[in-house]
Amino acid sequence: xASSQVVxxxxxxxxxxTRRIYKTMLFRFCFEITEVEDGKNAIQQFxxxxxxxxxxxxxxxxxxxxxxxxxxLRGMGIPVKIVAxxxxxxxxxxxxxxxxxxxLLKPLTFSMLTDILKSFNFLN
Amino acid sequence: MNxxxxxxxxxxxxxxxxxxxVERPLSVSSVSPFINNSTILSSCGVLCLNPTQESINQxxxxxxEKAMDVNMLQRTYSxxxxxxxxxxxxxxxxxxxxxxxxxxxxxxxxxxxxLFFEDAGRLxxxxxxxxxxxxxxxxxxxxxxxxLKGSSxxxxxxxxxxxxxxxxxYYDKNDIQGCYNCIQPLNQEFVTFKSKLEALFTLEQQIVxxxxxxxxxxx
Numbered sequence: 001x002a003s004s005q006v007v008x009x010x011x012x013x014x015x016x017x018t019r020r021i022y023k024t025m026l027f028r029f030c031f032e033i034t035e036v037e038d039g040k041n042a043i044q045q046f047x048x049x050x051x052x053x054x055x056x057x058x059x060x061x062x063x064x065x066x067x068x069x070x071x072x073l074r075g076m077g078i079p080v081k082i083v084a085x086x087x088x089x090x091x092x093x094x095x096x097x098x099x100x101x102x103x104l105l106k107p108l109t110f111s112m113l114t115d116i117l118k119s120f121n122f123l124n
Numbered sequence: 125m126n127x128x129x130x131x132x133x134x135x136x137x138x139x140x141x142x143x144x145x146v147e148r149p150l151s152v153s154s155v156s157p158f159i160n161n162s163t164i165l166s167s168c169g170v171l172c173l174n175p176t177q178e179s180i181n182q183x184x185x186x187x188x189e190k191a192m193d194v195n196m197l198q199r200t201y202s203x204x205x206x207x208x209x210x211x212x213x214x215x216x217x218x219x220x221x222x223x224x225x226x227x228x229x230x231x232x233x234x235x236x237x238x239l240f241f242e243d244a245g246r247l248x249x250x251x252x253x254x255x256x257x258x259x260x261x262x263x264x265x266x267x268x269x270x271x272l273k274g275s276s277x278x279x280x281x282x283x284x285x286x287x288x289x290x291x292x293x294y295y296d297k298n299d300i301q302g303c304y305n306c307i308q309p310l311n312q313e314f315v316t317f318k319s320k321l322e323a324l325f326t327l328e329q330q331i332v333x334x335x336x337x338x339x340x341x342x343x
Contacts, residue, residue: 017239017275024224024232060270087274107277109220 007122008051011035012042012066013058013085018106022056025113029123038062039069046073052080053122056108057100059086067091067098074099081120194336201327202339208320218280222340234328237321240279245318247272248311255307265303266295272310283313 009031011022019035026033034050036042038061045052055073059066070082084095087106095103102119104112117123208214225232247268254265273288287310294302328338 015243015271015274015278017236017243018278020236020239021221021224021278024229024236027228028224087277106274107217107220107280109217110224 007031007053009033010042010045010050010052010055010080012037012039012055012061012069014038014061015058018058022108022113025108025110028110029117031122039064039066039072042069043072043076046076046078046080054117054120055080055082057082057084057095059084059088059091059095067094070095070100071098083116190334194331194334197327197331197334198336198339201324201331204320204324204327205339208324212282212286213317213320215280215282217278221280234325236279237325240275240281241318241321243275244272244281244284244314248314251307252311255304260300262295262300262303266292269295281313281317284310284317287313 007029009026011019011026011033013019013022013035014037016037023033023035034045034052036045039057040063042055042057043064057066057070061069064072066084066086070084073080073082081102082100083102083104084091084100085104085106085108086095089105092103102116104116114123205214209218221233221236251265251268254261254268269288269291273285273292276282276284276288287306291303291306291310294300294306331338
């Protein structure tokens with residue numbers, strides 16, 4: 001886990017509407033949340049020395065898509081939990097091969113999110 | 125029967141006439157011009173109220189009217205919301221959003237739906253504008269529709285999401301005419317969605333202003 005006790009989450013999605021919904025869900029757990037609009041900015045977060053416990057990664061984004069961002073993070077040796085969340089069901093294998101831990105289809109519901117957080121032991 | 129008894133009887137008859145002609149309990153003040161004997165009044169079934177009780181009674185009537193207003197508004201709200209689900213305009217995802225609304229996020233649903241109105245309105249305008257150009261950039265159009273499909277799915281705007289899905293199926297088959305034929309229905313579904321959700325939010329505001337709470341629906 002990241003150095004502090006608070007779970008740190010990075011939301012990576014080009015749709016600010018989607019990011020708003022994820023943030024509201026995550027606020028219920030008092031997590032620390034950062035949001036970026038594409039894969040390139042997600043990578044930059046880690047390059048800048050930021051640490052996260054969880055990344056919620058969209059697929060289709062400008063500049064760098066979610067699969068490429070996931071592959072790049074794993075290539076950098078970043079062990080963060082990555083959950084791919086996309087409406088593109090055909091991208092599951094690609095995402096998992098790139099190093100994602102979980103794959104979910106949009107729209108994300110609160111119960112789906114809770115199950116994921118429990119599976120990673122983020123809800124203590 | 126002496127003349128006094130006769131007079132009392134006449135007064136009682138007048139009082140009873142007043143009672144028959146009004147719906148709420150009479151107060152002393154309304155019948156006292158005729159009878160000021162509380163025993164006689166009581167025997168006529170007239171409530172003997174002191175001025176404080178009378179104002180409490182009037183306040184009770186006002187509160188009853190208010191409660192009826194709130195109930196009516198809540199019923200109208202529930203009926204409208206039910207119809208939105210029944211007509212397929214909304215799906216279960218909208219209920220998910222409602223459940224995210226709490227005392228820490230009191231205006232959450234209104235906020236995200238307003239955001240959707242803005243985003244979707246802009247995307248649809250871009251779509252229409254792009255289709256009207258001489259050289260149509262279908263890749264850009266597909267990107268817009270993809271974005272609209274995602275946000276409509278996130279908010280539970282089922283009909284909008286469905287038209288977007290149909291568009292993408294035509295796009296994948298390189299059926300440009302099919303894509304084009306989706307634009308007008310997409311715009312229409314958005315206009316319908318916006319007007320119905322605006323009506324829903326107006327009702328919410330009225331319910332809250334009347335002191336009621338928003339009914340939660342289970343679908």
